Amino acid sequence: MPIRAKKGESEALEWDDYKSMMPFTQCVVNETLRVANIISGVFRRAMTDVDIKGYTIPKGWKVFASFRAVHMDRDHFKDARSFSPWRWQANSGTTDSVNLFTPFGGGPRRCPGAELARVELSVFLHHLVTQFSWVPAEEDKLVFFPTTRTQKRYPILVQRRYPPKRCIE
Numbered sequence: 001m002p003i004r005a006k007k008g009e010s011e012a013l014e015w016d017d018y019k020s021m022m023p024f025t026q027c028v029v030n031e032t033l034r035v036a037n038i039i040s041g042v043f044r045r046a047m048t049d050v051d052i053k054g055y056t057i058p059k060g061w062k063v064f065a066s067f068r069a070v071h072m073d074r075d076h077f078k079d080a081r082s083f084s085p086w087r088w089q090a091n092s093g094t095t096d097s098v099n100l101f102t103p104f105g106g107g108p109r110r111c112p113g114a115e116l117a118r119v120e121l122s123v124f125l126h127h128l129v130t131q132f133s134w135v136p137a138e139e140d141k142l143v144f145f146p147t148t149r150t151q152k153r154y155p156i157l158v159q160r161r162y163p164p165k166r167c168i169e
């Protein structure tokens with residue numbers, strides 16, 4: 001792993017090491033969170049009357065802010081239903097503002113575990129793809145409603161790789 005190779009044998013990996021490397025893994029994590037986030041949105045209560053795009057959300061009403069609706073909107077993400085990590089390479093992956101990609105919510109209640117979740121996903125993906133290979137155990141089907149998921153939870157047959165695959169990031 002290039003990150004490990006840059007450090008001394010007994011030197012621990014640090015946050016900056018992780019942040020400086022694995023750029024494509026970050027794209028895969030982003031794309032996974034865009035297409036199949038476990039959380040599809042958040043509830044908010046209007047503390048006052050809120051005017052938005054010609055509508056009024058009256059004080060006290062609850063609204064559901066659907067991240068999923070935005071993340072799967074073709075106007076913002078080309079071929080929105082395609083899993084394409086490469087879309088995150090060129091730019092932020094979206095056509096404009098940061099509010100178009102909010103898998104961890106936003107504002108003062110934004111998920112405090114966001115970076116931990118991302119690093120855990122990155123470490124998991126690194127070990128999965130470098131040390132294991134897999135094939136589908138049975139035919140499965142991808143569905144997009146009410147959320148993105150596989151009908152049979154995508155059962156797989158896993159094999160350890162000998163030797164492990166080299167990481168090229």
Ligand code: HEM
Nearest residue numbers: 038039042103104105106108109110111112113114116117
């Ligand atoms: C992929 C993994 C995760 C996703 C997609 C996720 C997403 C979210 C979202 C959407 C919210 C609501 C944010 C809002 O209301 O604007 C939230 C809140 C929260 N998350 Fe996460 N989360 C993840 C992992 C984690 C982890 C690993 C931790 C802690 C170790 C964590 C701790 C929390 C806490 C404590 C809140 C409540 C924050 C508050 O209400 O002030 N989450 N998360």
